[in-house]
């Protein structure tokens with residue numbers, strides 16, 4: 001009981017319950033005054049400690065940034081960028097290619113460099129898929145004197161620095177979080193790259209003086225649940241089936257805003273299931289090849305009522321020609337220093353093949369090329385963001401860009417398999433990096 005009484009001394013002073021040994025009057029006043037002074041002192045001490053902790057955290061973050069700038073900056077770094085951006089043809093371009101270590105980015109960079117344009121790459125080398133493949137593409141580009149800056153499009157300071165070093169005439173924006181089904185696993189990465197990263201890049205472009213013209217990768221997935229075939233640019237695109245598609249569609253709206261307010265010249269390209277050598281290991285034709293060679297089963301999705309899924313598979317060289325033609329036909333941005341001077345060009349094109357092939361047919365072609373029978377596990381398409389088919393109407397790109405795809409799936413996959421075997425080796429794919 002005595003203990004209980006003692007405990008009660010330290011209980012909060014609920015009116016009427018507080019029992020104190022400080023009888024009354026002056027003593028109690030003194031105690032209260034002392035108590036409040038020491039409480040204030042403790043609070044002040046706490047605040048000082050908090051401020052100190054905050055300041056040291058800030059300086060840690062700053063030093064991190066400084067470290068990043070130091071790793072990315074410096075005279076040698078700038079020299080590499082300038083040299084990579086050098087133009088070797090009359091009226092050539094200086095192009096910043098984002099996502100340059102990616103599938104489409106590496107191919108476009110090489111094509112531009114080969115014809116004499118200046119090319120600077122930018123890539124964050126994230127681990128969405130095998131980083132060693134991205135590094136191998138980087139080496140390939142390095143061998144052609146293309147320098148790739150390791151950085152994220154969300155890093156506004158780094159982008160500003162790049163535009164300070166080089167007056168880019170064009171930006172080929174291909175950096176993105178790709179993949180339709182992965183959006184269910186990691187939704188934030190789509191917002192980070194395809195929304196926040198896009199805005200960060202557009203901010204840099206809008207502020208740059210001169211402003212570059214921008215060509216960027218949208219996606220056939222924006223057609224979503226559209227069932228009017230073939231898909232035309234004027235069709236409705238307000239029923240995306242995946243978060244990936246939704247971020248690409250949002251990108252189209254966002255780029256329109258920057259075109260409207262700041263006079264940025266913008267061309268959006270809706271790519272249709274691009275495939276080929278140096279491709280993306282997360283895509284079906286690539287992972288199927290690996291599994292078939294390793295004797296592992298592949299999962300083939302099938303639509304409702306046993307209808308096969310189909311894609312307008314488009315070969316990389318055709319896509320590269322579409323990208324380069326988009327750069328060639330881009331008009332200049334009209335703004336400068338963040339101010340619009342007049343209306344600017346805004347375009348959206350489908351870049352597809354116009355001849356959809358079913359997924360089982362695609363598997364059949366691979367089996368023939370690899371001379372191995374696939375172990376197929378056919379299941380109904382899960383509700384994971386997939387759409388049953390895609391089919392591009394390319395009349396607009398044909399008219400405006402002279403775009404004319406020339407590679408059918410059989411020919412394109414033959415080239416892919418040839419590359420795959422030379423890169424990974426036959427060896428049943430066991431040596432896959």
Ligand SMILES: O=C(O)[C@H]1O[C@H](OP(=O)(O)OP(=O)(O)OC[C@H]2O[C@@H](n3ccc(=O)[nH]c3=O)[C@H](O)[C@@H]2O)[C@H](O)[C@@H](O)[C@@H]1O
Pocket residue numbers: 178179180218219220221271272273274282283284285299300301302309310311359386
């Ligand atoms: O056209 C586009 O815009 C999109 O094309 C591809 O997306 P997708 O067409 O889904 O390409 P794959 O992932 O290679 O799938 C091709 C087909 O194979 C099917 N599939 C995929 C994976 C699998 O395990 N099994 C399977 O049957 C899919 O349902 C689909 O019909 C790319 O992955 C996207 O980044 C791109 O934006």
